[in-house]
Structures are given as structure tokens and as C-alpha cells.
Amino acid sequence: MSEVRTPRRARLYVTRIDPWSVAKASFMLALAIGIVIVVAVGVLWWVLDVTGVFLTVSRTVDEVVGSATTSFDLMDYVDFSRVIGVAIIIASVEIVLLSVFSTLFAVMYNLTVGLTGGIEVVLSDEV
DSSP: OOOOOOOEEEEEEEOOOOHHHHHHHHHHHHHHHHHHHHHHHHHHHHHHHHTTHHHHHHHHHHHHHOOSSOOOOGGGTSOHHHHHHHHHHHHHHHHHHHHHHHHHHHHHHHHHHHHHOOEEEEEEEOO
């Protein structure tokens, strides 16, 4: 006769999170997101440049507001180095803020776990 096995379950409570581990993991994740941001901005700029969007927008703005003596050149404002520079600054701020805030939240969790009891995690062995 076959024995019916019920799944084994273990209830665990997360009562402490190491802030240094959270800082390291969040820094690596934020660094990866920052790299994705810079690469995505670079690819988007390249696609817009190759398809001629910048030239078309520049001509349209020049026709609407331009005069005979001055001309509007959009590429003065959205040069590749300027756009990538802004993307790098945004990615750097994102890396710092995400790392600091996640570490701060880990410390706050450790301080409040005495009141809340922690997060309950149920592990089960499904057969």
C-alpha cells in the first residue's frame, strides 16, 4: 500500500537583515541599472540620429520660429556627448540614492522588527 506523504513545512521568521549585505547587493543592482540607462540612452540617441529625427525637428522649429538672420540647430542642444553626460549623471545619482536608501531601509527594518516580529517565510517541500 502506498503511503500518502504530506508536504513538510517550515516556518521561519526574518528577524535581522545585515545592512552591509544589503548595501553590497543594492550597489551591484543599481550599477547594473545605471549601465542599462546609459546604454539605452546611447542606443536611443543613435536611432533618432540615424532616422533623421533631429534634422527634421530642427528644420521644423527653424521654419516656425526662425528668422532670416538666425537659424535653430537642435544638434547644439542634443549633441551625443552632452546627452551621454547627462545620462551618466542621472545613472550616478540613481546608484547613490538606491544604495543609500536600501541600506537605510535595512537598518530601519532591524530597528522595527522587535515590534512587528519580522517577516514570516514558509518553506515547503512539495512532493
